[in-house]
Amino acid sequence: MAEYRDYGPAAPHGPDMTATHDPLHEMTPNEKQIFDYLLKPDDSYNQNGIYWGDMSWPEQIKFASKNDAQETKREASSVWSMFKEDPLSPFSYYFKNMVIPGAGLGLEGYVLFSIGNLKPLFQAEGSFAKCWKKPYSACNPAWIAAVEYMEISGIIVGQVLVGILGDWLGRRWGLIQDASIMFIGLLMLTAAWGVTLNGWIICYVWSLFFYGIGVGGEYPMTATSGMENAVGSGKISTKEDRLHRGRKVTSAFLMQGWGQFFNQVILIVLLLIFHHGSGNPPYSHVAVQWTYRISFAIPAVGTLWLVYYRTFKMKSASKQLAAAKRKSKVTGYDTDSLKLTFTYFGPRMIATAGAWFANDVFFYGNKLFQSEFINVILPDNDSIMPGWLYNLINVGVSLVGYYLASFLIDNKLYGRKRMQMVGFFMDFILFVIPAFNFEPYKSLEHIKEFQTMYFLSSFFNQFGPNAVTFLVAAEVYPTPIRATAHGVSAAAGKLGALLASVLYNYIDTQMKFYVVPWFGLMGMLVTILFLPDTTGLDLKEQERRWQFIRAGRESDYHGVAVHPKHLSWWERWRGVGKYYDAEADYKQKIEEMRADWEA
Numbered sequence: 001m002a003e004y005r006d007y008g009p010a011a012p013h014g015p016d017m018t019a020t021h022d023p024l025h026e027m028t029p030n031e032k033q034i035f036d037y038l039l040k041p042d043d044s045y046n047q048n049g050i051y052w053g054d055m056s057w058p059e060q061i062k063f064a065s066k067n068d069a070q071e072t073k074r075e076a077s078s079v080w081s082m083f084k085e086d087p088l089s090p091f092s093y094y095f096k097n098m099v100i101p102g103a104g105l106g107l108e109g110y111v112l113f114s115i116g117n118l119k120p121l122f123q124a125e126g127s128f129a130k131c132w133k134k135p136y137s138a139c140n141p142a143w144i145a146a147v148e149y150m151e152i153s154g155i156i157v158g159q160v161l162v163g164i165l166g167d168w169l170g171r172r173w174g175l176i177q178d179a180s181i182m183f184i185g186l187l188m189l190t191a192a193w194g195v196t197l198n199g200w201i202i203c204y205v206w207s208l209f210f211y212g213i214g215v216g217g218e219y220p221m222t223a224t225s226g227m228e229n230a231v232g233s234g235k236i237s238t239k240e241d242r243l244h245r246g247r248k249v250t251s252a253f254l255m256q257g258w259g260q261f262f263n264q265v266i267l268i269v270l271l272l273i274f275h276h277g278s279g280n281p282p283y284s285h286v287a288v289q290w291t292y293r294i295s296f297a298i299p300a301v302g303t304l305w306l307v308y309y310r311t312f313k314m315k316s317a318s319k320q321l322a323a324a325k326r327k328s329k330v331t332g333y334d335t336d337s338l339k340l341t342f343t344y345f346g347p348r349m350i351a352t353a354g355a356w357f358a359n360d361v362f363f364y365g366n367k368l369f370q371s372e373f374i375n376v377i378l379p380d381n382d383s384i385m386p387g388w389l390y391n392l393i394n395v396g397v398s399l400v401g402y403y404l405a406s407f408l409i410d411n412k413l414y415g416r417k418r419m420q421m422v423g424f425f426m427d428f429i430l431f432v433i434p435a436f437n438f439e440p441y442k443s444l445e446h447i448k449e450f451q452t453m454y455f456l457s458s459f460f461n462q463f464g465p466n467a468v469t470f471l472v473a474a475e476v477y478p479t480p481i482r483a484t485a486h487g488v489s490a491a492a493g494k495l496g497a498l499l500a501s502v503l504y505n506y507i508d509t510q511m512k513f514y515v516v517p518w519f520g521l522m523g524m525l526v527t528i529l530f531l532p533d534t535t536g537l538d539l540k541e542q543e544r545r546w547q548f549i550r551a552g553r554e555s556d557y558h559g560v561a562v563h564p565k566h567l568s569w570w571e572r573w574r575g576v577g578k579y580y581d582a583e584a585d586y587k588q589k590i591e592e593m594r595a596d597w598e599a
Helices: 029-039 057-085 089-099 103-124 126-132 141-169 171-191 197-231 239-253 255-274 285-312 319-328 335-365 367-377 385-408 415-435 438-442 447-475 479-503 509-515 517-530 539-550 569-573 582-598
Strands: none
Touching: 029 582, 057 089, 089 239, 103 126, 103 141, 103 171, 103 197, 103 255, 103 285, 103 385, 126 197, 126 285, 141 171, 141 197, 141 479, 171 197, 171 285, 197 239, 197 319, 197 447, 197 479, 239 255, 239 385, 239 447, 239 539, 255 285, 255 385, 319 479, 319 539, 335 415, 335 447, 335 479, 335 517, 335 539, 367 385, 367 447, 385 415, 385 447, 415 438, 415 447, 415 509, 415 517, 438 447, 438 509, 447 479, 509 517, 517 569
């Protein structure tokens, strides 16, 4: 009879009893349409089912431009609809999805930026100056130097320790622990005291070290939880993940910039309040004490709220990690995944850790410009206000870089890898030019150009390696050891900061300009060679590939996670991309979905 069909062993909704049939055999048009909708979404594939990475360069430009225009229109329409219903709802959405996930980084940005801002205030006031300025008559100079070293050391401890614990005990536990440590650390900083100034500085240093442990843990915990919440826990990825995963993570990260901004504003306001409306010296001991202590007390309130929020409102933060552990039948720390990660993704660690190391040398090097041009513009200045005001302008420029990075980091035509390479290269140029023309640029005649390079170096640092390193250090690794890998990469970055803070004590300013640019080239080189470009890559595909690797079947995976577009130069040279086969992968995914349905 015509209405009956003999499906035999290849029945589309039944198991393959022979394990030999083609899964596409006898597929109806309706079935194919459903599978294409699930497996070939229109933001990654064209109407012919071709992956965007397989298109020619002109076709990629056309495809990406069309998708970006459609998505921009959709988002604008969505914001407008929200606004019409409730004018404050777009701000509420931004606060919930960007501000709260990055609140920890905003608070730590505030406090760490405050350490550098308070130093010139301590050096400017009479009694504190005995401790903070040569010849250090009231304090041991080793403890003054330890302010930076111990702060960075605490951060490194937190990055590595909490990264491991976050993969072991879960993201939620790590987030709560970080906020709790930072809250206690802020209480210690606010109340730091001693019978002598030297006793006070010892208390201050150890408070910073303790606070730094919480700060260090924020890096892997915020990056991994933000990314995994963006991806979701379902079997099929969402358009939000594929198109805006990078934006979601970097939007949380840029709160660090807002923390720096508000710290500078609050310090200026506090000094004006306690110094009788003036920002000029001489500064009284009482004014400095109140300014310093209140500036630490304010974020303590916000951090206490963060402890509450993470404890009671983020109960599903570890959901993605728990799902990954269930698949691998692991309950504690996944040591097998750690070994496999170094086996298969070891060179990626060179990229994420090496680039972060180079970037932090630059980040500290940026401060070199400011002290030089202030001395030229205001040669007899003894007020801290000009430095604070230029800091405020610089943070504003940095925020522009943060936001532009957030908007373009998911753009298929620019994306992560290109953004990081361009940022490193521009920072190299902006440091190497004054390095070999130092005296002319220090002159009053050319000081405006010197200032311009200062602000541009800040912009390209944020619109480049500073934003990208934070994202990719989590993104290019599998879920079971993601926090560990991010923590180790971030710790390498802080080693760069430690190198800079030690090295700069032994060389003059011009020599610093000679040294710093080459770290830009180093960062660019490791990015080109070892960093894969995960722009536009479905993170579910990377996790799918990881399951094949975990099962010892790397060669059986044929999906887009091994597409040459998403591999580093090193991985391509090693032949990892040879397993990519779009047609075989499509058939394989259909079989996997049918097996899931049957199960």
